Amino acid sequence: MKNFTVTILGSSAAVPYRNRNLSAQLVNHAGRSFLIDCGEGTQMQLTRLKIKSMRINHIFISHLHGDHFYGLIGLISTMHLLGRKTDLHIYGPPMLENIIKLQLEVSLTDLVYRLYFHPTQDHTSEIIYEDERLTISSLPMVHRIPTTGFLFTEKPFPRHINMDAAETYNVPFAFFNEIKTGRDFRTEDGQLIPNNLLTIEASPPRTYACCSDTLYNEPLVELIKGCNLVYHEATFMSEMAIVAKEKLHSTSAQAAMIAKLAGARKLLLGHFSARYDNLLPLLEEARAVFAESYLAEEGVSYEV
């Protein structure tokens, strides 16, 4: 099974707080790196954690609140100054393109690599990225300005060869790839061996949902049903539920309720208000609702 992890780069909401940085996380899947959000200081966090920023080819920006994207222009510039050659794709609200281009224009920067913008919308979930192994869909969030989450879904893996059966029926190695796709096998004496005798089901595809920033929003549940790992913003504790609602944010217990209703395996809580020095009470409130809740810790990589 291919590597599929999420590394937290920043977990602070709105403003940097002590050693908590602004929103950013890196999703690694089968050797490729996808950056979600890019708060100020993300490029420094990448360096600190010895992550090669040049390996990031796709950046997803949830929304245009500064704590989620003010580090993007700096990262783009640094990639330029370090002589990046590979195309860079950016997915985010349409105005992001104007903001980035204006800043490149005033500095007379003619990027040495190609930058592609892919505008997102927050009305419906849609596939915004696809390759042979993965699809990434937007997830509508409910926030003060247009905001999307991101759902990473692995494509189904091919079935595995049952090596004992392959030996029994004398299947030549050259046929393995076809059989993995579901084909039956005809032996030399004409006997048809059905595929299910020759193969074993692969592990089910895994999914990761990144949900930030958002008001508690039950319609989200359907879209992330059965997710392996859900990251959900948890800006406040329950005693601040009214403020959370006013500011279109969630409490950690609400994040946990979404994960529970969705039947997620595991929940990562993040986007913590700077009012909380100690985050354990947020975790406790979440665990009372959904036991498999964890605090998103910066520098830590979580398996999906």
Added chain:
Amino acid sequence: MKNFTVTILGSSAAVPYRNRNLSAQLVNHAGRSFLIDCGEGTQMQLTRLKIKSMRINHIFISHLHGDHFYGLIGLISTMHLLGRKTDLHIYGPPMLENIIKLQLEVSLTDLVYRLYFHPTQDHTSEIIYEDERLTISSLPMVHRIPTTGFLFTEKPFPRHINMDAAETYNVPFAFFNEIKTGRDFRTEDGQLIPNNLLTIEASPPRTYACCSDTLYNEPLVELIKGCNLVYHEATFMSEMAIVAKEKLHSTSAQAAMIAKLAGARKLLLGHFSARYDNLLPLLEEARAVFAESYLAEEGVSYEV
């Protein structure tokens, strides 16, 4: 004599390098704080150095290369989120206002304090800030895009009362302030005591010049003549002089030559290329030209 210092917040050119941050420095004069440049991560540096960013009321941006201003929008936002009340004044190239306003607009941010933009130009030196103690002038730099340095000049101090003479001639305390401004004193028996017998010359006003980024530019010398402290960019070593010229930057020896020709007391070298891990060779080259050269070290405050 009032406190007059420069605290270096960032000394790295173009990209962050290890523990060197992007351009920013804080000038403190008589209890007021002026920020010059604001590269990405400046707000974190301020926090790290326990500097109260809310006490900064005036921010000066030299030019619109990202390493000098990408941290500004984040600092402005954080001041907003922390409920700043005081006006904030920003001095920089005209397009800076558009960039900041666009980013505030897309995030639907209606600042809780007032933000004033004061456009700068790089054709001639002009006074851009003045109060009862200080003037700040722009200094034209020679760079790829419009760039200014900043010259901080103290206003002349009033003369000090010569306490021995005041006693000799029985000068009442109530007359001291007038005498400090240069007035003579008439004793009770009608004798006119000239001011120079009653007062002592105050220490001369001090000046600080911040010169970044710029090509080696001798016309600058006249504008910073006799400066107490000069900060001058020193991106490269002499062996890179051709590259420095192409990129409209200076070598550390060129920075030293400007300081020497200007008859400065002391030179701070900064804006170091990430190609240099060890900065001592840059310092040596500068000291061979101007002995009072020093490396700008982050977190250190230098007396003007």
